[in-house]
Amino acid sequence: MNLNIILLLLLFAIPLSVNSAENSPSQAQTADPAAPDAPSRRVPLPPSKHEVAQRLGFTDMFINQSDAAKRLEASSNATAKTKHQEAQGALAAAQTALDTGDLKEAINKSSMAMSLMMEAAKLVPTASRKEDAQSKYLVTLRSMNDMEAAYRRNLESSTNKGDSKLDPDQIQRMKDAAQTLAADGKYDEANKVVSVVMREISHALKGLLANQTISYEMKFATPADEYAYELKRYTSLEEAIPLAVERLNLPPSILALMESYVKKGKEKRAQADESAQRQNFDAAIRYIKEGTELLETALKAIGVSAEAAR
Numbered sequence: 455m456n457l458n459i460i461l462l463l464l465l466f467a468i469p470l471s472v473n474s475a476e477n478s479p480s481q482a483q484t485a486d487p488a489a490p491d492a493p494s495r496r497v498p499l500p501p502s503k504h505e506v507a508q509r510l511g512f513t514d515m516f517i518n519q520s521d522a523a524k525r526l527e528a529s530s531n532a533t534a535k536t537k538h539q540e541a542q543g544a545l546a547a548a549q550t551a552l553d554t555g556d557l558k559e560a561i562n563k564s565s566m567a568m569s570l571m572m573e574a575a576k577l578v579p580t581a582s583r584k585e586d587a588q589s590k591y592l593v594t595l596r597s598m599n600d601m602e603a604a605y606r607r608n609l610e611s612s613t614n615k616g617d618s619k620l621d622p623d624q625i626q627r628m629k630d631a632a633q634t635l636a637a638d639g640k641y642d643e644a645n646k647v648v649s650v651v652m653r654e655i656s657h658a659l660k661g662l663l664a665n666q667t668i669s670y671e672m673k674f675a676t677p678a679d680e681y682a683y684e685l686k687r688y689t690s691l692e693e694a695i696p697l698a699v700e701r702l703n704l705p706p707s708i709l710a711l712m713e714s715y716v717k718k719g720k721e722k723r724a725q726a727d728e729s730a731q732r733q734n735f736d737a738a739i740r741y742i743k744e745g746t747e748l749l750e751t752a753l754k755a756i757g758v759s760a761e762a763a764r
Contacts, residue, residue: 677735
């Protein structure tokens, strides 16, 4: 078990509350049995000087001898070092109070020292914690780059560049800021910045995809014939999407974006089926076309054209 956890368990095993120093063992009596309705209750004894000294000993181990203390000594984090020094000062004050017999003050200062030490330790995480944050940053960074590449690809093929609401200069500044934070080992902060960039790119990409549709004109004998044709177009794309996903190694962020369009497309297909069953082919055609456009958008999100998919 981790030394710090053992110390905390031992610390909290010692009573935290202290009665007045004037309390004595003789006061720890049961209720007067002569009182007919008084419940039997034992007044808790205050910790002994030995117990408080033991508590301070454990606190000293955590503040001055633990792995966290060693990390703080080797750290260049000024804030963490300051809190560590404050914890050591509170511990010294606790020892002084113990030496003068003020047990309540000794425990209060010991608790303060422990809180300060825990705050300091959080500012200097273990190597494994830092490695986890670094790994998350690298994964998030790759997803951001993939999404940005999809955005640029769709922007080049867009017939209306005004559909893009992305500020490339702002995005670059944010990317530079994330890179600087990561270089300083501040991966948690870098992750937050990269996540914001991803949201901005995703919003802009959705704006581009929403306005990229395929127009065509055909003649049909009846609305039912037109619906049957549109249903075949929808079905061909619906069948092509799983094949495209299997062929491509899509990052989770792009896959999630594509799936959101597929889900909406299936909802439109369900509405079209219901309308067709009622012989309302005008509504059915409208719904199935909307569903097809959503599937086309899903394919564009992963860099596949509808024509190539068919």
